[in-house]
Amino acid sequence: MLEFSLFGQRFSQQAGILELMDDLGQASEGTDIVSMLGGGNPASLPEMNLVWRRRLTEILAQDGELEALVAQYDAPGGRLGFRRAMADFLVRNFGWSVGPENIAITGGSQSACFLLFNLLSGRFAGGERKKIQFPLAPEYIGYADQGLEPDQFVSHKPLVVEEDSSFFKYHVDFSDLTIGPETGALCAGRPTNPTGNVLTDDEVKHLSRLAREAGVPLILDNAYGAPFPSIIFEPVEPYWDDNTIVSMSLSKLGLPSVRTGIVVAPEPVARAVASANSILNLTNPGLGQALVQPLLESNALLELSARVIRPFYERRRAFALETASRVFGRRFPYRIHRAQGSIFLWIWFPSLSIGSRELYRRLKERGVLVVPGDAFFFGLPPSEDGWKHRSQCVRVNYSRDEREVELGLRVLADVVEQAESSSGVSVGA
Amino acid sequence: MLEFSLFGQRFSQQAGILELMDDLGQASEGTDIVSMLGGGNPASLPEMNLVWRRRLTEILAQDGELEALVAQYDAPGGRLGFRRAMADFLVRNFGWSVGPENIAITGGSQSACFLLFNLLSGRFAGGERKKIQFPLAPEYIGYADQGLEPDQFVSHKPLVVEEDSSFFKYHVDFSDLTIGPETGALCAGRPTNPTGNVLTDDEVKHLSRLAREAGVPLILDNAYGAPFPSIIFEPVEPYWDDNTIVSMSLSKLGLPSVRTGIVVAPEPVARAVASANSILNLTNPGLGQALVQPLLESNALLELSARVIRPFYERRRAFALETASRVFGRRFPYRIHRAQGSIFLWIWFPSLSIGSRELYRRLKERGVLVVPGDAFFFGLPPSEDGWKHRSQCVRVNYSRDEREVELGLRVLADVVEQAESSSGVSVGA
Numbered sequence: 063m064l065e066f067s068l069f070g071q072r073f074s075q076q077a078g079i080l081e082l083m084d085d086l087g088q089a090s091e092g093t094d095i096v097s098m099l100g101g102g103n104p105a106s107l108p109e110m111n112l113v114w115r116r117r118l119t120e121i122l123a124q125d126g127e128l129e130a131l132v133a134q135y136d137a138p139g140g141r142l143g144f145r146r147a148m149a150d151f152l153v154r155n156f157g158w159s160v161g162p163e164n165i166a167i168t169g170g171s172q173s174a175c176f177l178l179f180n181l182l183s184g185r186f187a188g189g190e191r192k193k194i195q196f197p198l199a200p201e202y203i204g205y206a207d208q209g210l211e212p213d214q215f216v217s218h219k220p221l222v223v224e225e226d227s228s229f230f231k232y233h234v235d236f237s238d239l240t241i242g243p244e245t246g247a248l249c250a251g252r253p254t255n256p257t258g259n260v261l262t263d264d265e266v267k268h269l270s271r272l273a274r275e276a277g278v279p280l281i282l283d284n285a286y287g288a289p290f291p292s293i294i295f296e297p298v299e300p301y302w303d304d305n306t307i308v309s310m311s312l313s314k315l316g317l318p319s320v321r322t323g324i325v326v327a328p329e330p331v332a333r334a335v336a337s338a339n340s341i342l343n344l345t346n347p348g349l350g351q352a353l354v355q356p357l358l359e360s361n362a363l364l365e366l367s368a369r370v371i372r373p374f375y376e377r378r379r380a381f382a383l384e385t386a387s388r389v390f391g392r393r394f395p396y397r398i399h400r401a402q403g404s405i406f407l408w409i410w411f412p413s414l415s416i417g418s419r420e421l422y423r424r425l426k427e428r429g430v431l432v433v434p435g436d437a438f439f440f441g442l443p444p445s446e447d448g449w450k451h452r453s454q455c456v457r458v459n460y461s462r463d464e465r466e467v468e469l470g471l472r473v474l475a476d477v478v479e480q481a482e483s484s485s486g487v488s489v490g491a
Numbered sequence: 492m493l494e495f496s497l498f499g500q501r502f503s504q505q506a507g508i509l510e511l512m513d514d515l516g517q518a519s520e521g522t523d524i525v526s527m528l529g530g531g532n533p534a535s536l537p538e539m540n541l542v543w544r545r546r547l548t549e550i551l552a553q554d555g556e557l558e559a560l561v562a563q564y565d566a567p568g569g570r571l572g573f574r575r576a577m578a579d580f581l582v583r584n585f586g587w588s589v590g591p592e593n594i595a596i597t598g599g600s601q602s603a604c605f606l607l608f609n610l611l612s613g614r615f616a617g618g619e620r621k622k623i624q625f626p627l628a629p630e631y632i633g634y635a636d637q638g639l640e641p642d643q644f645v646s647h648k649p650l651v652v653e654e655d656s657s658f659f660k661y662h663v664d665f666s667d668l669t670i671g672p673e674t675g676a677l678c679a680g681r682p683t684n685p686t687g688n689v690l691t692d693d694e695v696k697h698l699s700r701l702a703r704e705a706g707v708p709l710i711l712d713n714a715y716g717a718p719f720p721s722i723i724f725e726p727v728e729p730y731w732d733d734n735t736i737v738s739m740s741l742s743k744l745g746l747p748s749v750r751t752g753i754v755v756a757p758e759p760v761a762r763a764v765a766s767a768n769s770i771l772n773l774t775n776p777g778l779g780q781a782l783v784q785p786l787l788e789s790n791a792l793l794e795l796s797a798r799v800i801r802p803f804y805e806r807r808r809a810f811a812l813e814t815a816s817r818v819f820g821r822r823f824p825y826r827i828h829r830a831q832g833s834i835f836l837w838i839w840f841p842s843l844s845i846g847s848r849e850l851y852r853r854l855k856e857r858g859v860l861v862v863p864g865d866a867f868f869f870g871l872p873p874s875e876d877g878w879k880h881r882s883q884c885v886r887v888n889y890s891r892d893e894r895e896v897e898l899g900l901r902v903l904a905d906v907v908e909q910a911e912s913s914s915g916v917s918v919g920a
Contacts, residue, residue, distance in 0.1 A: 070610035074763035106562040133535040135747045172773035181499035318564045319777035334503035344601035347776040348748035
């Protein structure tokens with residue numbers, strides 16, 4: 063019988079991200095999912111689709127453009143024209159000190175993170191092992207299995223601060239955050255998938271200072287954030303410095319299928335990403351770069367993010383929050399993470415005893431997909447194994463239409479209520 | 492100063508594939524390359540471009556098609572519709588016993604090979620290490636650096652058989668081919684990049700039998716081969732069995748930039764590829780699958796391969812061979828590998844003393860890019876270090892237009908002649 067390598071065993075086991083994507087695949091293939099609030103698929107926005115339609119039509123109309131789009135391998139780090147446009151965009155709008163040599167294109171930001179994490183942590187020539195350190199758990203489920211070595215990630219339990227009405231928010235516990243020689247890089251999402259948490263400008267500067275003092279880079283995953291698609295509802299500044307690696311994506315502009323990630327990094331890192339990418343993947347898909355380059359050059363991407371994308375998700379968020387409040391009422395205890403960005407509600411049921419996996423399973427049986435929260439708490443020290451909170455949360459994607467979101471939240475309420483009543487929890491407990 | 496992991500050091504060093512892609516990138520960005528015979532970029536065929544133009548126009552015209560194309564994540568192993576179409580195509584035309592569960596889509600066949608090689612070789616749970624075994628060196632340069640572990644590939648010195656006129660051919664030396672416990676899989680290109688060698692049906696069956704007896708799978712890389720794009724000038728059968736993994740690509744249909752690889756494999760392998768792919772890359776670019784699916788369903792892909800693609804490259808090959816013969820004449824000794832498939836001439840200069848790297852450098856100075864041959868001989872045992880042949884070959888891509896191919900071959904002849912005359916070689920030596 064066929065035996066897989068250690069890599070094979072680790073990378074073919076049931077990973078959180080795989081289950082998630084399988085669910086997504088099933089949903090898009092039309093199984094009986096009535097409310098698809100799992101996965102990270104962004105909404106299909108008519109106005110953005112029109113932009114892509116117009117660009118494709120332009121490409122078809124211009125002599126040689128289609129041929130350049132499909133029939134040519136790019137350089138491994140991305141098309142020079144696109145990298146120039148990207149660098150100019152960042153210099154012009156935000157004053158970052160970057161050129162095309164700081165930009166590396168990858169086949170999506172998932173791929174960018176795989177490369178970055180394994181370039182900066184794992185086994186080292188001197189025999190030591192280093193880890194990627196996440197200052198704030200929970201973090202993106204898709205990171206959890208990306209280490210080529212076991213236990214390549216370490217994360218920190220957040221301060222859980224309950225806010226007024228039904229909200230709460232995680233904060234970085236800086237008192238717990240020391241960066242030792244076993245750290246290869248700091249990493250945080252901004253906004254964070256799954257919680258919608260947005261690190262403040264001060265928190266980012268604090269992390270940046272700690273990273274610099276420790277001699278390790280800070281990775282900021284801006285897949286949902288600034289400068290685009292700007293699904294971020296707080297007034298924050300896009301951040302980069304010469305010790306920071308920013309990962310961006312075209313996915314949440316409504317282009318998840320073009321698989322285009324953008325790494326902005328110190329030149330040796332950008333070069334290493336391009337190099338490793340060429341060995342693993344030869345080069346990148348060209349469609350995303352071709353569609354978006356003129357929108358970088360004209361700054362239309364900023365305008366579309368501010369006028370179309372952010373307001374859309376802001377409306378969806380408002381609807382989801384209002385609906386949760388209306389549907390959940392006082393039927394059971396719950397708190398929602400302050401939804402400052404991304405396309406998710408992160409809902410905590412403080413007296414949920416069945417665990418988020420079982421909750422997920424019961425919801426799936428009723429045709430509602432969410433993502434169970436426990437898999438986002440990877441990398442915590444074993445001393446936190448008993449921390450109940452980590453199995454009491456679910457991630458709900460609110461980008462689907464209102465009917466589907468309302469239906470999903472209704473079923474969620476029913477299932478949670480039933481679970482809590484059978485375990486004897488009363489409201490206010 | 493930033494320190495990279497072992498992975499980082501290995502995957503960011505100057506790899507053969509990186510140099511190749513950098514050259515390609517520079518060429519496409521318009522540096523002073525007058526004859527681009529390096530790289531593996533296929534030709535941009537007007538008739539194929541018309542097919543893609545028509546498909547894109549169709550997609551734009553059909554309600555919701557563009558949205559499905561750009562705005563949705565696929566399932567990690569590829570779109571079920573595409574995988575079904577692919578499996579049906581293989582069953583209908585070649586009688587392979589496959590279903591969609593045997594198909595895994597990746598972001599290109601480079602990416603597929605990275606996953607396959609590292610699933611099947613490297614470090615194992617029992618502490619042992621296994622290798623990918625290439626029965627016939629030279630092999631594709633892009634494999635050479637793909638092992639996560641050092642020395643993950645082993646290859647075999649071929650039998651070098653001189654044929655009439657100016658040809659030669661490599662043959663698998665089956666007398667040298669034993670498959671021990673240190674082998675994780677056999678692998679061969681068919682046709683082989685760089686040489687254009689096509690394993691005969693008997694050789695493939697022999698390899699398949701050896702692999703099965705040893706309990707390891709056989710990987711056949713058909714990126715240039717059958718059933719599409721069919722850039723193969725010998726009457727051979729596409730081969731698959733339940734111990735064989737076939738890797739295919741859309742690139743050589745004229746779609747290198749869509750990054751779509753297709754793995755046909757025993758189900759556990761297809762599943763492992765999909766799983767590892769989802770962890771590394773989340774999912775695949777959708778454009779290639781969307782463009783090609785109807786052409787699989789209608790069998791048009793076979794017809795286009797036979798009527799458009801193969802004849803085009805057959806004409807180019809004839810031109811390149813005729814030109815080489817005319818331009819090289821009797822100015823220096825040379826032999827060309829029997830060009831049975833792929834888009835390359837593999838030229839051996841039996842009295843070249845400067846080595847193929849230096850030849851490459853001198854050609855590049857004169858604006859002609861080829862790929863030096865030595866990097867294709869990875870994995871040979873140290874006892875073959877002194878084998879001169881391995882530094883006497885270059886790979887020439889003949890897919891560019893005739894003027895460019897002729898120019899490149901003329902400069903190649905001048906540079907070789909000059910090198911040989913200054914080292915005192917006379918014709919016939």
